Amino acid sequence: xxxxxxxxxxxxxxxxxxxxxxxxxxxxxxxxxxxxxxxxxxxxxxxxxxxxxxxxxxxxxxxxxxxxxxxxxxxxxxxxxxxxxxxxxxxxxxxxxxxxxxxxxxxxxxxxxxxxxxxxxxxxxxxxxxxxxxxxxxxxxxxxxxxxxxxxxxxxxxxxxxxxxxxxxxxxxxxxxxxxxxxxxxxxxxxxxxxxxxxxxxxxxxxxxxxxxxxxxxxxxxxxxxxxxxxxxxxx
Amino acid sequence: xxxxxxxxxxxxxxxxxxxxxxxxxxxxxxxxxxxxxxxxxxxxxxxxxxxxxxxxxxxxxxxxxxxxxxxxxxxxxxxxxxxxxxxxxxxxxxxxxxxxxxxxxxxxxxxxxxxxxxxxxxxxxxxxxxxxxxxxxxxxxxxxxxxxxxxxxxxxxxxxxxxxxxxxxxxxxxxxxxxxxxxxxxxxxxxxxxxxxxxxxxxxxxxxxxxxxxxxxxxxxxxxxxxxxxxxxxxx
DNA sequence: ACAAAAGTGTTAAGTCTACACCCATGA
DNA sequence: TCATGGGTGTAGACTTAACACTTTTGT
Numbered sequence: 001x002x003x004x005x006x007x008x009x010x011x012x013x014x015x016x017x018x019x020x021x022x023x024x025x026x027x028x029x030x031x032x033x034x035x036x037x038x039x040x041x042x043x044x045x046x047x048x049x050x051x052x053x054x055x056x057x058x059x060x061x062x063x064x065x066x067x068x069x070x071x072x073x074x075x076x077x078x079x080x081x082x083x084x085x086x087x088x089x090x091x092x093x094x095x096x097x098x099x100x101x102x103x104x105x106x107x108x109x110x111x112x113x114x115x116x117x118x119x120x121x122x123x124x125x126x127x128x129x130x131x132x133x134x135x136x137x138x139x140x141x142x143x144x145x146x147x148x149x150x151x152x153x154x155x156x157x158x159x160x161x162x163x164x165x166x167x168x169x170x171x172x173x174x175x176x177x178x179x180x181x182x183x184x185x186x187x188x189x190x191x192x193x194x195x196x197x198x199x200x201x202x203x204x205x206x207x208x209x210x211x212x213x214x215x216x217x218x219x220x221x222x223x224x225x226x227x228x229x230x231x232x233x234x235x236x
Numbered sequence: 237x238x239x240x241x242x243x244x245x246x247x248x249x250x251x252x253x254x255x256x257x258x259x260x261x262x263x264x265x266x267x268x269x270x271x272x273x274x275x276x277x278x279x280x281x282x283x284x285x286x287x288x289x290x291x292x293x294x295x296x297x298x299x300x301x302x303x304x305x306x307x308x309x310x311x312x313x314x315x316x317x318x319x320x321x322x323x324x325x326x327x328x329x330x331x332x333x334x335x336x337x338x339x340x341x342x343x344x345x346x347x348x349x350x351x352x353x354x355x356x357x358x359x360x361x362x363x364x365x366x367x368x369x370x371x372x373x374x375x376x377x378x379x380x381x382x383x384x385x386x387x388x389x390x391x392x393x394x395x396x397x398x399x400x401x402x403x404x405x406x407x408x409x410x411x412x413x414x415x416x417x418x419x420x421x422x423x424x425x426x427x428x429x430x431x432x433x434x435x436x437x438x439x440x441x442x443x444x445x446x447x448x449x450x451x452x453x454x455x456x457x458x459x460x461x462x463x464x465x466x467x468x469x470x471x472x
Numbered sequence: 473a474c475a476a477a478a479g480t481g482t483t484a485a486g487t488c489t490a491c492a493c494c495c496a497t498g499a
Numbered sequence: 500t501c502a503t504g505g506g507t508g509t510a511g512a513c514t515t516a517a518c519a520c521t522t523t524t525g526t
Contacts, residue, residue: 004247004284004324004325004327007247007284008284008285008286008287009245009246009247009248010245010246010248010285011240011243011245012245012246012248012328048240048243048244049244049246049317049328050244051244051319051326052319053319054317054318054319055315055317055328056317076314076315078312079291079312079315079330081285081290081291081292081330082290083287083288083289083290088240089240090287091240092248092285092291094315094317160505161505161506162504162505177489177490177491178505178506179490179491179492179506179507179508180488180489180490182505182506182507183507184488197505199497199498201504201505202496202497202498202503202504202505203496203497203498203499203502203503203504203505204495204496204497204498204503204504204505204506205496205497205504205505206504206505206506207505207506223382396478397478397479398477398478413516413517413518414478414479415479415480415481415517415518415519416515416516416517418478418479418480419480420515433478435524435525437477437478438476438477438478438523438524438525439475439476439477439478439523439524439525439526440476440477440478440479440522440523440524440525441477441478441523441524442477442478442479443478443479464515464516473526474525474526475524475525475526476523476524476525477522477523477524478521478522478523479520479521479522479523480519480520480521480522481518481519481520482517482518482519483516483517483518484515484516484517484518485514485515485516485517486513486514486515486516487512487513487514487515488511488512488513488514489510489511489512489513490509490510490511490512491508491509491510492507492508492509493506493507493508494505494506494507495504495505495506495507496503496504496505496506497502497503497504497505498501498502498503499500499501499502499503
């Protein structure tokens with residue numbers, strides 16, 4: 001019984017676009033390669049798939065290694081497969097994107113690796129096709145965020161509505177009316193108001209909210225239209 | 237300069253979920269494998285990536301081989317990577333889904349291969365994880381079709397509004413009010429009314445429409461909400 | 473003349489958008 | 500007391516959903 005003779009095997013890599021939000025700006029985490037080829041150039045965090053893991057496991061594994069994080073929001077994005085994307089060897093890379101709370105994990109990151117957060121509009125030239133991956137990830141993040149309650153993954157467990165609005169405004173590069181925004185967010189019934197306030201960003205203080213987890217999970221794939229239709233720019 | 241030593245290479249396959257619409261029902265195209273392993277079992281049309289092609293090219297190539305079709309709507313779906321998905325050897329498979337006009341190509345299909353159209357609810361047990369791939373493709377098709385004008389790819393160049401409605405109703409397994417449906421479709425301005433009628437499906441006859449191609453291309457990634465929100469079941 | 477599918481208009485309900493003022497507090 | 504950001508209500512425009520009758524024509 002001859003099986004798959006004569007077919008070429010290739011290396012399969014995973015690259016992670018890791019998004020974080022620092023309260024003001026959306027950023028992504030890049031590392032400076034410590035090995036050849038392209039040593040010292042900035043790149044996405046990546047690695048190769050191992051014989052006994054699937055891609056999700058490999059991506060989680062890579063994320064754990066770089067950030068120390070587990071249980072992070074992680075989603076397969078796209079397989080990049082241009083035969084010359086890596087000039088040294090044929091590698092197909094499956095890109096994943098991750099959303100993490102930048103503040104929570106600030107300490108664990110970037111010590112063992114030359115890792116650094118970059119604002120989305122200050123991303124350096126990356127190796128291979130990584131700039132293209134970032135572009136697609138950004139587009140996909142907007143796409144999903146316009147429809148699904150995904151951006152909570154970028155915030156701490158307790159957050160305020162003005163913080164949340166900031167995040168949406170940052171990602172969609174637009175201004176949203178705060179009355180309409182809070183009405184829409186609260187109408188989802190996904191948030192539970194806490195008795196305490198965050199007093200860091202204002203004198204009056206803003207009430208904290210936490211996610212209603214069961215409802216959040218239930219509604220995750222429901223359609224929720226967060227961004228005013230005219231402003232939901234999904235181009236590039 | 238040592239590069240990627242010691243990493244395991246794997247076989248990378250492509251599997252295509254080919255959707256077609258016969259005017260009544262949504263179907264997918266399956267083939268009976270003529271080679272081992274799993275000879276004679278039904279499966280998706282697939283193949284391996286070649287050294288000089290990327291995945292899109294490989295998928296087009298496979299589609300061409302099976303159906304004789306080129307220029308078909310084709311979209312990368314997901315990379316399936318369970319280490320044991322193929323019990324004989326480790327293979328990562330990137331699934332693609334395709335939309336074709338079943339009638340137009342009926343003749344070209346299925347002669348050289350044991351290919352056959354199956355209604356979506358009569359799909360046999362497929363090899364490996366292909367049933368899972370079909371399930372995901374179906375979900376993705378609904379998802380995209382609820383938002384984007386994608387289903388025209390399943391129809392002939394000239395089609396009637398009742399045909400189109402039939403298609404939407406089939407895919408979403410729901411009934412749509414025809415007055416509201418035609419108003420919504422026509423409000424997109426994507427269709428151009430033809431002088432002739434299709435008289436096959438009714439005595440009165442229904443006017444043909446064709447796509448306004450420039451507008452279609454322009455609006456492809458715009459948000460158009462075709463399905464009444466309550467009915468847009470995107471679960472499974 | 474009748475059966476079968478095509479085509480069309482209106483009204484009520486709901487949603488979305490734009491907009492402005494008061495509140496609480498720390499400095 | 501004042502400057503800063505937080506919080507809330509309403510009215511008009513628009514969109515959606517529900518609904519029924521007339522038209523055409525082949526048999």
